[in-house]
Amino acid sequence: MFDKLDPRSPTPLYAQIANRLRVAIAAGELRPGAALPSVRHLAAELRVNPATVVQAYHDLESEGFLEMRQGAGTFVREVAPESRARERARQASALVRQMLSEAGRLGVSLHELQAAIADEIGVGTA
Amino acid sequence: MTNIIEIRQLHYRAGRTFEIKQLDLNVPPGAIYGFLGPNGSGKTTTIRLALGLLRPLTGRITVLGDAIRDHAPRVLARVGYVPEQPHLDPVLTVRETLAFQAAFYPTWDRPWAERLVRQFDLDERQPFGRLSKGEKGKVMMLLALAQRPDLLVLDEPTDGLDPVVRRDVLSALLDYVSQRQATVFISSHLVHELERFCDWIGVMDNGRLVTEVPMERFKNGIKRLRVAGAPPTAAGAPFMLLAREHANGGAETWVVRDWEPGMAAYFETIGAALNDVIDLDLEEGFVELLRTFRSPRG
Amino acid sequence: MFRVILYSQWKWSRLIVALGSVAGFALPIVSLQGAASGDRSALAAGELLQAVQSWGVLYPVLAAGLGLLVAITTWAPDHRGRHVHALSLPVPRWRYVALRFGAGTALLAAPIVAVVAGALLATWSATIPPGLQGYPVALAVRFALAVLVAYAVFFAVSAGTARTAGIILGILGSIILVQILAGVANLELDLFGRLQVVVLDWPGPLAIFTGRWMLIDV
Numbered sequence: 001m002f003d004k005l006d007p008r009s010p011t012p013l014y015a016q017i018a019n020r021l022r023v024a025i026a027a028g029e030l031r032p033g034a035a036l037p038s039v040r041h042l043a044a045e046l047r048v049n050p051a052t053v054v055q056a057y058h059d060l061e062s063e064g065f066l067e068m069r070q071g072a073g074t075f076v077r078e079v080a081p082e083s084r085a086r087e088r089a090r091q092a093s094a095l096v097r098q099m100l101s102e103a104g105r106l107g108v109s110l111h112e113l114q115a116a117i118a119d120e121i122g123v124g125t126a
Numbered sequence: 127m128t129n130i131i132e133i134r135q136l137h138y139r140a141g142r143t144f145e146i147k148q149l150d151l152n153v154p155p156g157a158i159y160g161f162l163g164p165n166g167s168g169k170t171t172t173i174r175l176a177l178g179l180l181r182p183l184t185g186r187i188t189v190l191g192d193a194i195r196d197h198a199p200r201v202l203a204r205v206g207y208v209p210e211q212p213h214l215d216p217v218l219t220v221r222e223t224l225a226f227q228a229a230f231y232p233t234w235d236r237p238w239a240e241r242l243v244r245q246f247d248l249d250e251r252q253p254f255g256r257l258s259k260g261e262k263g264k265v266m267m268l269l270a271l272a273q274r275p276d277l278l279v280l281d282e283p284t285d286g287l288d289p290v291v292r293r294d295v296l297s298a299l300l301d302y303v304s305q306r307q308a309t310v311f312i313s314s315h316l317v318h319e320l321e322r323f324c325d326w327i328g329v330m331d332n333g334r335l336v337t338e339v340p341m342e343r344f345k346n347g348i349k350r351l352r353v354a355g356a357p358p359t360a361a362g363a364p365f366m367l368l369a370r371e372h373a374n375g376g377a378e379t380w381v382v383r384d385w386e387p388g389m390a391a392y393f394e395t396i397g398a399a400l401n402d403v404i405d406l407d408l409e410e411g412f413v414e415l416l417r418t419f420r421s422p423r424g
Numbered sequence: 425m426f427r428v429i430l431y432s433q434w435k436w437s438r439l440i441v442a443l444g445s446v447a448g449f450a451l452p453i454v455s456l457q458g459a460a461s462g463d464r465s466a467l468a469a470g471e472l473l474q475a476v477q478s479w480g481v482l483y484p485v486l487a488a489g490l491g492l493l494v495a496i497t498t499w500a501p502d503h504r505g506r507h508v509h510a511l512s513l514p515v516p517r518w519r520y521v522a523l524r525f526g527a528g529t530a531l532l533a534a535p536i537v538a539v540v541a542g543a544l545l546a547t548w549s550a551t552i553p554p555g556l557q558g559y560p561v562a563l564a565v566r567f568a569l570a571v572l573v574a575y576a577v578f579f580a581v582s583a584g585t586a587r588t589a590g591i592i593l594g595i596l597g598s599i600i601l602v603q604i605l606a607g608v609a610n611l612e613l614d615l616f617g618r619l620q621v622v623v624l625d626w627p628g629p630l631a632i633f634t635g636r637w638m639l640i641d642v
């Protein structure tokens with residue numbers, strides 16, 4: 001789940017970690033009630049600053065994905081379907097933004113992009 | 127809170143060419159401080175001076191609240207040190223080396239030391255001198271950690287080690303740091319490694335500390351800008367201009383420091399266009415910083 | 425702390441200590457060369473004294489050799505690591521040096537005890553001609569002091585940096601060079617003789633090395 005964490009990316013590491021976890025929870029990979037690795041364990045495994053893990057967990061806790069229970073650990077919360085849908089929408093927007101920015105850089109016009117999308121999706125449902 | 131390492135106006139000379147002048151350095155408590163710099167910049171010398179292995183000409187060095195010059199043994203009892211070269215008795219086995227070290231540190235954690243031996247997959251009966259480079263590196267880190275120090279001073283601890291060993295060593299280090307509010311001062315060439323976990327960064331070049339800032343500020347603050355139509359001299363910039371290069375077609379690449387998003391407005395005032403703001407990773411930022419530090423431009 | 429330092433030094437010098445102990449035990453016995461036979465005339469007594477005296481030369485050599493080698497092995501691991509380990513340990517420098525010195529002294533007890541044992545055995549099992557006496561204890565004590573003096577001197581030299589040791593060797597080298605040049609230029613110069621007079625005959629600890637080492641004497 002956490003391979004290819006990229007410290008060189010402009011996205012801070014805590015955000016990258018939080019994103020992965022958010023996606024996993026929203027997709028149901030991490031079930032409600034599942035225990036997440038301890039800060040200590042994850043920091044050691046990913047070789048990141050423990051403060052980075054703490055920040056990722058705190059962000060997810062404030063968004064309602066996790067629950068940090070004193071002394072017991074960190075657990076996944078039951079996530080409402082609306083939250084899941086919201087998360088998927090968010091991921092979709094991020095994908096589109098990325099694609100548009102890359103297209104701009106390469107000089108691909110919006111029209112060309114739409115044609116390519118239709119093409120690819122067409123292939124998929126063939 | 128007082129700094130864990132505090133160096134003030136350090137002055138040291140070795141031979142006729144190497145000199146450290148007016149060095150000020152601060153390591154805040156609980157920080158993981160990455161110490162970067164090219165070969166020969168004085169990183170190892172600074173570390174040795176900080177721990178009392180060398181004597182400065184002038185300057186004050188305080189570690190863990192005590193002046194290192196007067197109270198070295200008291201300070202060193204709480205410092206785990208990994209030097210850049212293996213320094214241990216080559217004749218003693220790993221087990222004997224651990225026993226030797228344990229005798230000097232009352233805080234030695236024997237059960238944990240033994241767990242680390244297994245975790246690092248070390249053969250306890252091998253003499254230190256016969257271990258591979260990676261195994262020596264593991265033993266040195268093991269010794270520094272099992273002592274349960276308040277401060278870890280690591281001089282290129284993963285230098286020359288293969289990636290698997292580097293992971294093992296750094297995992298153990300971060301595991302310890304997560305358990306305790308220990309401070310880490312680590313120097314390395316492997317900038318990407320440091321980028322993962324350091325929250326402070328100090329850059330050394332030619333005996334001087336070029337910059338000392340929180341990691342995020344350093345990474346976020348150095349940018350490459352694509353600029354068009356700027357006049358030859360750009361005065362009154364809110365950022366620090368490190369370098370300016372002409373690309374083809376009247377476009378330029380500017381490397382700047384202390385950048386903030388709102389500064390884009392500046393370019394309108396000088397009649398130029400800011401076409402792109404490119405993030406630099408730590409290594410690129412470090413290289414740019416040194417390049418311009420050595421040949422300053424207006 | 426002393427225990428681990430003693431152990432590490434033993435590991436480095438055990439061969440030297442073992443060989444030195446064997447030599448120290450054998451030397452008094454060999455020097456009496458089968459003086460067990462009872463029928464000795466006055467002439468044989470003279471021969472015996474000659475043998476004892478010539479073998480006796482080996483005592484200061486053994487003492488100096490042991491002192492030198494144990495001192496070298498005491499500091500060998502520190503020199504290898506450029507003293508980084510010792511300087512990073514949480515003990516004051518003087519205390520570390522004292523621990524090292526004490527450990528070396530403890531190790532040197534073995535060859536000293538060997539000499540004591542050998543001397544006692546030799547004089548007890550030998551039939552000493554009338555008019556002569558055995559001085560096993562005096563000899564052993566003198567040996568012990570010589571070993572410790574040699575050890576102390578070489579320890580002090582080794583404790584310094586490689587540069588200090590180099591300077592000392594450099595001085596010795598220059599004295600040798602000057603002596604050679606003086607010889608070539610036919611000058612009356614006896615530096616080493618002068619040095620020997622100053623260093624050895626001066627009533628100081630090094631005087632212990634000079635003179636005759638007699639297990640048996642009048």
